[in-house]
Amino acid sequence: MERMLHGCKVHYTLSEARDTRVLLLHGWGCSEKLMQPVAKGLEDRAQTLTLDFPGFGASEKPPQPWGVEDYATCVRELLEAERFTPCTVIAHSFGCRVALYLAAEDASLFERMILTGAAGLKKPQTEEGRKRAEQFQRGKKLSQMLKKTHLFGSIPDRMEQALREKYGSRDYNALDEEMRRTFVKVISLDLADRLPRVSCPALLVFGDQDTETPLWMGRKMEKDIPNAGLAIFEGGTHFAYLEQLPRFLAVSRHFLEMNA
Numbered sequence: 001m002e003r004m005l006h007g008c009k010v011h012y013t014l015s016e017a018r019d020t021r022v023l024l025l026h027g028w029g030c031s032e033k034l035m036q037p038v039a040k041g042l043e044d045r046a047q048t049l050t051l052d053f054p055g056f057g058a059s060e061k062p063p064q065p066w067g068v069e070d071y072a073t074c075v076r077e078l079l080e081a082e083r084f085t086p087c088t089v090i091a092h093s094f095g096c097r098v099a100l101y102l103a104a105e106d107a108s109l110f111e112r113m114i115l116t117g118a119a120g121l122k123k124p125q126t127e128e129g130r131k132r133a134e135q136f137q138r139g140k141k142l143s144q145m146l147k148k149t150h151l152f153g154s155i156p157d158r159m160e161q162a163l164r165e166k167y168g169s170r171d172y173n174a175l176d177e178e179m180r181r182t183f184v185k186v187i188s189l190d191l192a193d194r195l196p197r198v199s200c201p202a203l204l205v206f207g208d209q210d211t212e213t214p215l216w217m218g219r220k221m222e223k224d225i226p227n228a229g230l231a232i233f234e235g236g237t238h239f240a241y242l243e244q245l246p247r248f249l250a251v252s253r254h255f256l257e258m259n260a
Contacts, residue, residue, distance in 0.1 A: 033057070068186055100191050
């Protein structure tokens with residue numbers, strides 16, 4: 001299925017109607033396909049709604065660089081169009097940014113939340129990180145100066161590409177120039193101050209070997225979200241929910257039934 005949402009054509013999948021409604025939001029660089037195993041595991045008791053965020057899967061790219069607020073507006077428009085509220089949201093990584101933003105802004109949208117490998121908190125900058133950022137900015141400034149002279153052909157562009165490959169994150173380097181601007185807007189928003197405004201029950205699932213969203217983030221979310229609990233998956237990485245899918249489905253179903 002497709003809809004125009006927030007000025008963008010969005011692909012989504014809606015299963016047959018049931019009493020319980022579950023929205024599933026995928027992580028950055030992924031698509032709804034990575035949430036389908038969870039949707040299938042809940043299909044006997046819940047109607048599920050999955051989507052490809054704009055810029056990923058079968059959805060169009062955003063018409064201009066988007067931030068978390070834009071993605072949240074897109075999801076809200078879909079929920080309203082399909083009359084899918086209130087619902088439970090199950091989100092992974094970047095999807096958790098969107099879910100937390102929405103939950104903090106409007107308590108009526110979600111009855112409960114299950115967030116796994118949740119992103120949304122800024123990592124403290126290390127001294128090494130600060131130096132790398134300074135080196136990147138110096139190199140970028142030099143390449144831009146060379147570009148303005150129009151004397152060096154493609155050299156400045158190749159310099160910038162080399163800088164990105166050396167200093168940029170894997171997620172950043174995997175994107176084209178247009179989506180890189182969206183990525184920068186997304187990760188620049190720290191959701192820490194919104195956590196206390198999330199009023200619905202929240203289950204946090206983190207792998208203890210997750211290096212993308214380390215366990216300390218889960219502990220902070222558990223502390224700052226008023227009605228939250230933390231489940232730690234031993235040996236789990238950033239994709240612990242897929243690596244230990246039967247366990248994830250078991251705790252998710254229990255949480256849904258406990259909070260029905």
